[in-house]
Amino acid sequence: ICNTVYRRIPLRGVCTKCGGNLTLTVHERSIKKYLEISKMLTEKYDLPGYARQRIKLVEKSIESLFTNDKVKVTKLSDFL
Template identity: 55%
Template sequence: DIVGNLKVFASQAFRCKRCNARFRRIPLGGRCTRCGGELTLTVYKGSVEKYLEIARWLAEAYGLEEYYRQRITLVKSEIEAVFSAGEREGKKTTQLTDFL
């Protein structure tokens, strides 16, 4: 479930908050092309991370095989890489007009 949620997060769509229109890719203007409303993600960070700590605890508490503990560790590092990259991108915003 954790890996599936991460995969869906990486290929998610965007949704208009006002008219509920869906877009596979965010429009260049950053707003809904139908009504001009604000866009939001369809999959949230919390839905990707919600079972990670529980899975780690279960693996340790019930002594699961090393394969499963390593798999959980790898998924955790992938999740951290995806979200830390997003946080780095959020700090530096560049407008298209900055290149003109």
């Protein structure tokens, strides 16, 4: 309601100024940059399969988080 910005969200889970609900905002690029680094490190240090699988699962989770199912990119050939 009041658009207050928090560096760290209040423990109460509501705005300390107005008592309204909080809107959490996370930018896709700020998460994916760490994913790319972790993938690079698994290759560089030849980590075991379990670590590689976990990183792939995290990657899929991130993709599903930032993919909007309502938005579909269509090509001209789809209409022909």
